[in-house]
Amino acid sequence: MERILITGGGGFIGSHLARYLYSQGYFVRVADIKYDDYIEGKYCSERLELDLRISQNCLKATEGIDKVYNLAANMGGIGFITSVFADIMHDNVLINTHMLEAAVQNKVKRFLFSSSACVYPNYKQTTSDVPGLKEEDAYPADPNEAYGWEKLFTEEMMKSYQIDYGVDIRIARFHNIYGPEGTYKGGKEKAPAALCRKVAEVSDPGEITIWGDGKATRSFCYIDDCVQGVLALMESGYDKPINIGSDRLISIDGLADMIIDSSGKKITKKHDLSAPEGVKGRNADLTLVKKVLRWEPQVSLEEGMGNTYRWIGMMVKKDRGG
Ligand SMILES: NC(=O)c1ccc[n+]([C@@H]2O[C@H](COP(=O)([O-])OP(=O)(O)OC[C@H]3O[C@@H](n4cnc5c(N)ncnc54)[C@H](O)[C@@H]3O)[C@@H](O)[C@H]2O)c1
Numbered sequence: 001m002e003r004i005l006i007t008g009g010g011g012f013i014g015s016h017l018a019r020y021l022y023s024q025g026y027f028v029r030v031a032d033i034k035y036d037d038y039i040e041g042k043y044c045s046e047r048l049e050l051d052l053r054i055s056q057n058c059l060k061a062t063e064g065i066d067k068v069y070n071l072a073a074n075m076g077g078i079g080f081i082t083s084v085f086a087d088i089m090h091d092n093v094l095i096n097t098h099m100l101e102a103a104v105q106n107k108v109k110r111f112l113f114s115s116s117a118c119v120y121p122n123y124k125q126t127t128s129d130v131p132g133l134k135e136e137d138a139y140p141a142d143p144n145e146a147y148g149w150e151k152l153f154t155e156e157m158m159k160s161y162q163i164d165y166g167v168d169i170r171i172a173r174f175h176n177i178y179g180p181e182g183t184y185k186g187g188k189e190k191a192p193a194a195l196c197r198k199v200a201e202v203s204d205p206g207e208i209t210i211w212g213d214g215k216a217t218r219s220f221c222y223i224d225d226c227v228q229g230v231l232a233l234m235e236s237g238y239d240k241p242i243n244i245g246s247d248r249l250i251s252i253d254g255l256a257d258m259i260i261d262s263s264g265k266k267i268t269k270k271h272d273l274s275a276p277e278g279v280k281g282r283n284a285d286l287t288l289v290k291k292v293l294r295w296e297p298q299v300s301l302e303e304g305m306g307n308t309y310r311w312i313g314m315m316v317k318k319d320r321g322g
Pocket of ligand 1: 053074
């Protein structure tokens with residue numbers, strides 16, 4: 001049986017991926033600097049608490065491992081990545097550099113890096129009504145934030161390790177993954193979770209604040225679909241960057257309305273134009289991933305957001321001591 005390492009396995013995507021692989025009988029080691037306390041039940045074979053900015057810890061994590069899903073990163077939603085630059089660059093460059101080097105030293109058979117839609121250039125994302133971003137659109141490069149530059153740099157570093165050291169690489173570009181058991185408070189939460197929390201917290205009737213004018217658009221991919229996509233990529237022979245996301249474009253106002261509907265509350269929206277909102281529009285083109293991996297999302301946004309809202313609603317009640 002293959003031995004698998006998931007870094008960032010104490011976080012959102014990593015814990016869902018670990019639970020699935022563990023349920024399939026794999027040996028699954030997770031490594032993270034901290035573990036979200038709402039991850040339920042036993043979901044891995046071995047759990048290491050390690051700071052992966054330190055090379056010795058990366059060597060420890062990759063010892064005896066066949067396949068690495070390298071998901072550990074210092075990251076968050078738009079509020080976080082537009083206010084923290086140096087720590088994101090510093091921490092993630094160290095994690096990814098030491099993880100790749102450790103993978104070479106410990107003769108890991110395959111190494112997957114979690115890149116991001118944030119690698120795509122500003123000039124392709126200036127209006128709400130944007131066409132989906134194709135993988136080749138990443139160049140000429142002009143990512144929006146330090147976070148995007150770091151992801152693009154690591155994609156290049158992956159290719160360099162492939163050329164010089166023969167590392168068998170996979171690169172997933174995730175587009176707005178959402179679902180239960182993701183960060184929903186504390187400043188690192190992303191738009192879907194932040195909106196669910198605001199709706200869950202507000203009185204009925206009530207009012208919530210939307211960051212920006214609400215007209216910016218994004219596409220959102222449910223966590224179960226993401227897990228299946230990333231597994232398909234790891235098991236494929238495809239070694240270039242590939243989108244894992246959805247191509248259903250929706251405005252932030254539209255997403256908020258959907259969550260408000262599923263709450264059953266009477267809620268009005270006001271807009272904070274001074275808050276960060278990121279690029280004006282971003283969508284994923286899935287032509288390549290459908291062809292190469294025969295994968296596309298199966299869970300509708302309505303169903304996925306409903307599940308996410310119910311989970312965050314439960315957490316908000318718990319936080320209030322209910
Ligand atoms: N969620 C998304 O929509 C999305 C989109 C694009 C890319 N990604 C990428 O996917 C990966 C997983 O994202 P996620 O949404 O699960 O985020 P997350 O924050 O829930 O998980 C990342 C994990 O990395 C861990 N980590 C941070 N610094 C560390 C360190 N020094 N040592 C060890 N562990 C450390 C964190 O503690 C956290 O548990 C990240 O690389 C992220 O950049 C996610």
